[in-house]
Amino acid sequence: MLDQFLLGLSVVLQPHVLIYAFFGVFLGQLIGVLPGVGAITAISLLLPVTFYLDATTSMILLAGIYYGSQYGGSIASILLNLPGTPSSVVTCLEGYPLAQSDRAGLALFVAAFSSFIGGMVGVAILVLAAIPMTVVALKFGAPEYAMLVILGLLAASMIGTGSQIRSFAMVLLGIALGLVGADATTGYYRFVAMPELADGISLVSLAMGLFGVSEVIRNASRRPAANAAPLIIKMRDVIPTRAQAKSLAFPIVRGSSIGSFFGALPGTGAAIASFMAYAMEKRFSKTPMKFGKGHLPGLAAPESANNAASQTGFIPTLTLGVPGDAVMALIIGALILNGIIPGPRLMVDQPELFWGVIASFFVGNIILLLINIPLIRLWVLLLRIPYQKLYPMIIIMICVGVYSHRTSVTDVLLTLAFGILGYLMKNYRFEPAPVLLGFVLGPLLEDNFRRTMLLYGGDFTIFVTRPISAVLVVCSALMIVWAVWSSLSHRRIPAPSSP
Amino acid sequence: MFKKLLTTLPLVAALALPASAQEFPDRALRIVHGFGPGGNADTMSRIMAEEMSTGLGQPVVVESRPGAGGTVASGYVSNEEPDGYTMQLMVGGHAVAAGLYNSLPYESVEGFTFISTLGQFPFMVAARSGEYESMEALIAAAAAAPGTIKIGHSGVGSTQHLTGELLALRTGAEFLHIPYQGGAAASTALMSGEVDVVIDTGTVIRPQAEAGVYDILAITSAERWPDAPDLPTVSETVAEGFDVVSWTGIGMPAGVPSEIADRIRAEVHTALAAPAVNDMIVSLGAEPSPSTGEEMTALIEGQIAVWTDVINSAGIEKR
Numbered sequence: 001m002l003d004q005f006l007l008g009l010s011v012v013l014q015p016h017v018l019i020y021a022f023f024g025v026f027l028g029q030l031i032g033v034l035p036g037v038g039a040i041t042a043i044s045l046l047l048p049v050t051f052y053l054d055a056t057t058s059m060i061l062l063a064g065i066y067y068g069s070q071y072g073g074s075i076a077s078i079l080l081n082l083p084g085t086p087s088s089v090v091t092c093l094e095g096y097p098l099a100q101s102d103r104a105g106l107a108l109f110v111a112a113f114s115s116f117i118g119g120m121v122g123v124a125i126l127v128l129a130a131i132p133m134t135v136v137a138l139k140f141g142a143p144e145y146a147m148l149v150i151l152g153l154l155a156a157s158m159i160g161t162g163s164q165i166r167s168f169a170m171v172l173l174g175i176a177l178g179l180v181g182a183d184a185t186t187g188y189y190r191f192v193a194m195p196e197l198a199d200g201i202s203l204v205s206l207a208m209g210l211f212g213v214s215e216v217i218r219n220a221s222r223r224p225a226a227n228a229a230p231l232i233i234k235m236r237d238v239i240p241t242r243a244q245a246k247s248l249a250f251p252i253v254r255g256s257s258i259g260s261f262f263g264a265l266p267g268t269g270a271a272i273a274s275f276m277a278y279a280m281e282k283r284f285s286k287t288p289m290k291f292g293k294g295h296l297p298g299l300a301a302p303e304s305a306n307n308a309a310s311q312t313g314f315i316p317t318l319t320l321g322v323p324g325d326a327v328m329a330l331i332i333g334a335l336i337l338n339g340i341i342p343g344p345r346l347m348v349d350q351p352e353l354f355w356g357v358i359a360s361f362f363v364g365n366i367i368l369l370l371i372n373i374p375l376i377r378l379w380v381l382l383l384r385i386p387y388q389k390l391y392p393m394i395i396i397m398i399c400v401g402v403y404s405h406r407t408s409v410t411d412v413l414l415t416l417a418f419g420i421l422g423y424l425m426k427n428y429r430f431e432p433a434p435v436l437l438g439f440v441l442g443p444l445l446e447d448n449f450r451r452t453m454l455l456y457g458g459d460f461t462i463f464v465t466r467p468i469s470a471v472l473v474v475c476s477a478l479m480i481v482w483a484v485w486s487s488l489s490h491r492r493i494p495a496p497s498s499p
Numbered sequence: 500m501f502k503k504l505l506t507t508l509p510l511v512a513a514l515a516l517p518a519s520a521q522e523f524p525d526r527a528l529r530i531v532h533g534f535g536p537g538g539n540a541d542t543m544s545r546i547m548a549e550e551m552s553t554g555l556g557q558p559v560v561v562e563s564r565p566g567a568g569g570t571v572a573s574g575y576v577s578n579e580e581p582d583g584y585t586m587q588l589m590v591g592g593h594a595v596a597a598g599l600y601n602s603l604p605y606e607s608v609e610g611f612t613f614i615s616t617l618g619q620f621p622f623m624v625a626a627r628s629g630e631y632e633s634m635e636a637l638i639a640a641a642a643a644a645p646g647t648i649k650i651g652h653s654g655v656g657s658t659q660h661l662t663g664e665l666l667a668l669r670t671g672a673e674f675l676h677i678p679y680q681g682g683a684a685a686s687t688a689l690m691s692g693e694v695d696v697v698i699d700t701g702t703v704i705r706p707q708a709e710a711g712v713y714d715i716l717a718i719t720s721a722e723r724w725p726d727a728p729d730l731p732t733v734s735e736t737v738a739e740g741f742d743v744v745s746w747t748g749i750g751m752p753a754g755v756p757s758e759i760a761d762r763i764r765a766e767v768h769t770a771l772a773a774p775a776v777n778d779m780i781v782s783l784g785a786e787p788s789p790s791t792g793e794e795m796t797a798l799i800e801g802q803i804a805v806w807t808d809v810i811n812s813a814g815i816e817k818r
Binding site for chain 1: 536566570649675678815
């Protein structure tokens, strides 16, 4: 394996390839910062450029945009509460409170560093275990996915700071919103009030509305506060203290492992990974009450998870030639345009391409870390812009970003409507994150559950007779028992009264 | 007030001076398509736009109006001015939609001026390597155990799905049709053994066949495909007269003056001969197919009849 990895490195370290790798991750990072503009838009615009490049360089460029945008996504989430993807929703939960309490620099540093470690672990898994991971991924059929999603939904209802019943209600709201559109099993249109809704509510609209727009409304109704962010930030304030660093080691390790595993499953990967990591940190933490108020481990774990997942997400794409999501499909499309048909033989027929791309992830993550650390101080300055000027700009950027996804005015109006909903929810202490997760996972659950029923003739026992599915059922059951038990025991033992 | 005047002025000018063929085109044209940015339709549109803009001497802008299987875009284009400045990149789904939707905001044939098809492509019937010896063996197995052989397809109402249903209708075999979200997911399910057969395009099937993972049992076009002459057709094996090809093509709103339609058709044909466009079409597993407007109309009318019949006989939910 090492020989081949070195072959890959020799490909990437050619100056012209290195330039494209740099350009890719840098562009991805910028795109990720812009609210609502996703990697898909950026890659599809750059697709024609790849006609003039060879296959390896195009792949490196496009892949760089993809995982670079994951880094960028955390910046917007931390500074402005604007999650671009479902996986960065969780970043908002701890990152934004940190930024609000003048620790934006620290949050950005921890995010960048955790992302780096997560990315590196993902690359290592890709190099060492791509084939065994593929074998495992192929063992996940419809019943396994259905049970995995149930586990994910349970995790989702635990990430809120308030009561679990409220979180669970929000998960259900998300599932309900996810029902809009064509039923995947029969094609029947549900709640399609206008043709624009035939493909469902746009995830970007929902995320940008509930998080970004609602935050703007909330701040607009406040007295403009003097901006506290200092003009010059000392590096000392950005780097975590030794004690802080120590508390992050295990969350990063756990996050990276969870991310690496879930990333390799086509379709579900990164989204589930980041909040599974978050829910797990909260469960295992000795201080769960600190979560939601700017707790560093709650930022580090999901950040490392989503970046690990974005690397191992390439496993099915590279080993089977089967794209895991829409972005992967685009990248494969670029290969096809270059006359290379990706498939199981890619690793054998095109070793330079295969290993060159993997080595570029390694180099790309280093480049990202190097460009991110100095930029932190620049990003923090963004918060010095007075709210009256910053927020109108954000609203405009959100609208443009949302429009660019499906060129639909309906989506823009929906975003603003979700903004108002999000504002009301916040006033009544309902949290938006579980809504989003329910929205993403609900349709996945329905799709896989109904497919299981079709495949196995409506036999419910299939969920416990298949080994992996059975393990997932047990995990879900344990999670429910744990949640019930801990809420009961909390009620029985009164909180220690202050002396 | 002044602003309003500024925006309406060009409109008034455009109405007052209908573009004559000599000066066509005197401004930017656009290609609208009904799919997301980055899909095959989007890429195809961009490549066509680039090639056609050199011939037309005006920029050609690509506009994506995704939604409801491309019908949002078709409804939009059909209601635009037939001035020759709005084109639509259409796909085989246009003929499927005519049977699948209870009400469409346009007439599927009369609502358009069809210019030319760009490329046509067949589907391939694939199974895991060694599972079935031939197409005949698959149908025999299906006849022996009705409703047990699972065909994975890329979504309810997709041409892939309907091709599977048509195969069942024509051979009398009963299959279990399992929907997935896209061809890639269906293909993964075939690999893992969740389904037994997948019918999809060459881009999905052929890489796996070349790696020895799949056997291609048959191809759905009426004649053997020039690019893969060794593959038997469904027609010559189990269902005589079976003919399914899908296509991409260019259409415009109904009522485009014939000299303008001819000009666009000539440009489309020139673009099709360009290496970049040709390579793109071939890489998508299709054959370039420049046609007349009448040929494209006949193709679509024929397919609407077939698919509407399949949708009704198979009892597929209308939207």
